[in-house]
Amino acid sequence: MDKKTLECIELLRTLVSDIQGAPYPGEEVNPKLYSIWYEHVQRDAVNAFEFLDENFPDKKEISKTIDKLFK
Numbered sequence: 001m002d003k004k005t006l007e008c009i010e011l012l013r014t015l016v017s018d019i020q021g022a023p024y025p026g027e028e029v030n031p032k033l034y035s036i037w038y039e040h041v042q043r044d045a046v047n048a049f050e051f052l053d054e055n056f057p058d059k060k061e062i063s064k065t066i067d068k069l070f071k
Contacts, residue, residue: 018037018041021037
C-alpha cells in the first residue's frame, strides 16, 4: 500500500477508536466526560475529512481505493 492509503487507514482507525469509546447515553453520563469525548471525536473527524479532501479530491478515486481495501 502507498503512504497516503496507510495514513488514511491510521486516521480512520483513530476515529473509530474514539467513537467506540463513547460514553453510554443515559442519566449517569458525566457532562465533563461527554464533552472530552466529543472534542476528541470532532478533532479526529475533522482530521480525517481534511486528509480525504486534500489527498483524494476525486470522489470516484476514493470509492476505488476503498473498494480495493476490502477485496
